[in-house]
Amino acid sequence: MSACLEIRSLSAVLPNGQRVLRSVSLAVQPSEVRALVGESGAGKTMIGKAVLGVLPKSVRIVEGEMLIEGEDLGRLDPKARRTLIGARTALIPQDPLTALNPSRRIGPQMTDRLVRILGWSGERADSRIRQLLDEVQIRDPERVLKSYPHELSGGMRQRVLIAAAFAAEPRLIVADEPTTALDVTVQKQILRLIAQLQRDHGTAILFVTHDLGVVAKISQKVSVLYAGKVVEEAETAQLFATPQHPYTRALIAATPRYTDPYASLKPVDETVLAGLAAEIAAADKDWRPSHG
Amino acid sequence: MDEARILRRGLSPRLWLAGGWLLVALLAAIFAPLIAPQDPLAQDLMLEHLPPFWLDGAEPGYWLGTDSLGRDLLSRLIFGGRIAFIVAFAAASAACLVGSALGLIAGYFGGWADRIISRVVDIWMAFPPVLFAILLVAVLGTGLSSVIIAIAVIDWTRFCRVIRAEAMSQARMDYVESARIAGYGRIGIMLREVLPNVVPSVVALLSLEMGIAVIVEAILSFVNLSISTDDPTWGGIIAEGRLSIHQAWWVLVFPLATLILTVLSFSQFGEGLKARFDPVLR
Ligand SMILES: Nc1ncnc2c1ncn2[C@@H]1O[C@H](COP(=O)(O)OP(=O)(O)OP(=O)(O)O)[C@@H](O)[C@H]1O
Numbered sequence A: 001m002s003a004c005l006e007i008r009s010l011s012a013v014l015p016n017g018q019r020v021l022r023s024v025s026l027a028v029q030p031s032e033v034r035a036l037v038g039e040s041g042a043g044k045t046m047i048g049k050a051v052l053g054v055l056p057k058s059v060r061i062v063e064g065e066m067l068i069e070g071e072d073l074g075r076l077d078p079k080a081r082r083t084l085i086g087a088r089t090a091l092i093p094q095d096p097l098t099a100l101n102p103s104r105r106i107g108p109q110m111t112d113r114l115v116r117i118l119g120w121s122g123e124r125a126d127s128r129i130r131q132l133l134d135e136v137q138i139r140d141p142e143r144v145l146k147s148y149p150h151e152l153s154g155g156m157r158q159r160v161l162i163a164a165a166f167a168a169e170p171r172l173i174v175a176d177e178p179t180t181a182l183d184v185t186v187q188k189q190i191l192r193l194i195a196q197l198q199r200d201h202g203t204a205i206l207f208v209t210h211d212l213g214v215v216a217k218i219s220q221k222v223s224v225l226y227a228g229k230v231v232e233e234a235e236t237a238q239l240f241a242t243p244q245h246p247y248t249r250a251l252i253a254a255t256p257r258y259t260d261p262y263a264s265l266k267p268v269d270e271t272v273l274a275g276l277a278a279e280i281a282a283a284d285k286d287w288r289p290s291h292g
Numbered sequence B: 001m002d003e004a005r006i007l008r009r010g011l012s013p014r015l016w017l018a019g020g021w022l023l024v025a026l027l028a029a030i031f032a033p034l035i036a037p038q039d040p041l042a043q044d045l046m047l048e049h050l051p052p053f054w055l056d057g058a059e060p061g062y063w064l065g066t067d068s069l070g071r072d073l074l075s076r077l078i079f080g081g082r083i084a085f086i087v088a089f090a091a092a093s094a095a096c097l098v099g100s101a102l103g104l105i106a107g108y109f110g111g112w113a114d115r116i117i118s119r120v121v122d123i124w125m126a127f128p129p130v131l132f133a134i135l136l137v138a139v140l141g142t143g144l145s146s147v148i149i150a151i152a153v154i155d156w157t158r159f160c161r162v163i164r165a166e167a168m169s170q171a172r173m174d175y176v177e178s179a180r181i182a183g184y185g186r187i188g189i190m191l192r193e194v195l196p197n198v199v200p201s202v203v204a205l206l207s208l209e210m211g212i213a214v215i216v217e218a219i220l221s222f223v224n225l226s227i228s229t230d231d232p233t234w235g236g237i238i239a240e241g242r243l244s245i246h247q248a249w250w251v252l253v254f255p256l257a258t259l260i261l262t263v264l265s266f267s268q269f270g271e272g273l274k275a276r277f278d279p280v281l282r
C-alpha cells in the first residue's frame, strides 16, 4: 500500500538562490499523524504549501518529487494536479479569521465547495455540513450557518474550518499551526477535536507546529526541521525518549515541562546551532539540483 | 442585540438625508414636465429678475424667482436636473464598469496584467483632468453623449486604482489560497470570492463618481462646452447667474446650492451604503 503523502528529496530556492527547502524527504502513511516541528522560518509552511500546490511565485522547486497516494504530482498536468489536490487534500489554516471569506455567510461558504467542486447535490452537502458541525461540537448550527465570519469567536471559526476540512473526506489534511492564533484554553479543545475527528475519519494529517508539547499529544511520527532541512525523524515516543540529533535534544531541553508551565524557555545552545550551521554549509557545498 | 443593530442601521441619518435629497431631486427630474410650475424656456421680459417667494415683488407661481430673461428659475433647475442625472448615471456607470474590471484583474492576477494596467493608469493620470475633459469634448464635439464619454474616459482610473489595491490585499488573504487548494479556477475565485469583498468600495466610489460627474458636467456647461441645445443645465444657469449677481443673487445662489447639495449627497450616500453593505464594518 502506497503512502498517503510521500515527499522525496524536495528542494526549493528563492530568486536570490537561497535555499528554503534542502532535500526534504518525508512520508505520511494513511491514517497517520506526522508532526513537522521546527522553529520559526524553518520552512514548515513551505512544505505544506508545496504539497498543496500554493507556493508563493517567488519560491521555485528545483528538485524532488511529491506523491499523493502514489500519484506523482510532477507528472500531472496543472489541471489534473489541481483536481487531485482538491479532491484528496484539505488545509486547516493557522489564522481562522482570514481563512474565511469575510463577505460570505458560513453556510454557503462551506457547502459551495462540496457542490461546485465535488458535484454533490445541495441537500447532501447541507446535511453533510450539519453532521460535521455536530462532530466539532457546535451546538447551534443554525446560527453559525447564517453568520458572517466576524460574528463568530476565534475558536468557533477554527471549528468551522476543521468541519470544512473534514467535510469532503480528504485522505490528507495539512494542519498549519492550527492552534497558534487561539488562546490557551481554546487551543486544548481544538487540538482534542482534531485528534478526535482524525481517529473517527481515519484521515492522515501533516501537522505543522513549533510546539513539542503538541507534537507529543497528537502525532505518531515526527520530522524535525531546521533551516529547511530534516535533521531527524522518528516515532514520537522514541524521539522524546532517545533524541538522536543534538538540535532535537536542545529543542526538547528548551521546552518547558507541562508539569511546570512556569519553567523558563531556555534558548537552544549556541554550540548546537554552530554545529548545525556547519552541517548545512557542508551539505550545500556538495549539493547540485538533480534537475531544473 | 440583532434588533439594536437593525435599528442603528435603519436610522443612519446621513444615509437618509442624502438618499432623501437624491430621491426628491431624481423624482423631480423624471417627472419634470408634470412638476415644473412653468415652461423652463418661456421668456417674458415683463417678469425679469423676479425675486423668490418670500421677498417683496414676488409673483405667485415663480417660487424661486426668475432670471434676466424672465424664465422661471425653479422650473429651469428641475429640468436641469434631468441632464445632471443622465450624465451622472451614464458616465459614472461606464467609468465604474471599465475601471473596476481592470482594477480587479490587475489586483487579483498581479504580474504582467498588473504592470500593464498600472502603467496605463499612471500615464492617464498625468493629464490634468479638466483640461483633458475640455480637450476631449473639443474633439468629440459638444453634446450629451460626448460629455458622458469624456467623463468616463477620464475617471475610470479612480475606480481602477482603488479596486486594484483592495483586490490585491484580498488576494493575499488565506481564504483565496484555500479556494485554490479546493480546486477553484482563478477566474472563478476572482468573481466569486474576491469581487464580493470589493463591492462595498465599488458602490461608494460609484456614488462619489456620480457627484463628480455632476460637477464636471456643470463645469463644461459653465464654459459652454456641454450640451449645445437650449435645454437648461445647472452649470449653464450658474454661468448666467454670475452675470446678474448684483441685480438677482438668487439666479446664482439656488443653482449653486442645488449643485453642492446633490454632490455632497452622492458622496455621503455612497459612504453610508458602504458602511451598510460591508459585513465587517456594520
Ligand atoms: N512569500 C515568500 N517569498 C519568499 N520567501 C519566503 C516567503 N514566505 C516565507 N519565506 C521564507 O521562507 C522561509 C521558510 O518560511 P516558512 O513560512 O515556511 O517558515 P515556518 O517554518 O512556517 O515558520 P513559522 O513558524 O514562522 O510559520 C523563511 O526563511 C522565510 O523568510
Ligand SMILES: [Mg+2]
Pocket (backbone or CB within 6 Å): A044, A045, A046, A176
Ligand atoms: Mg509557518
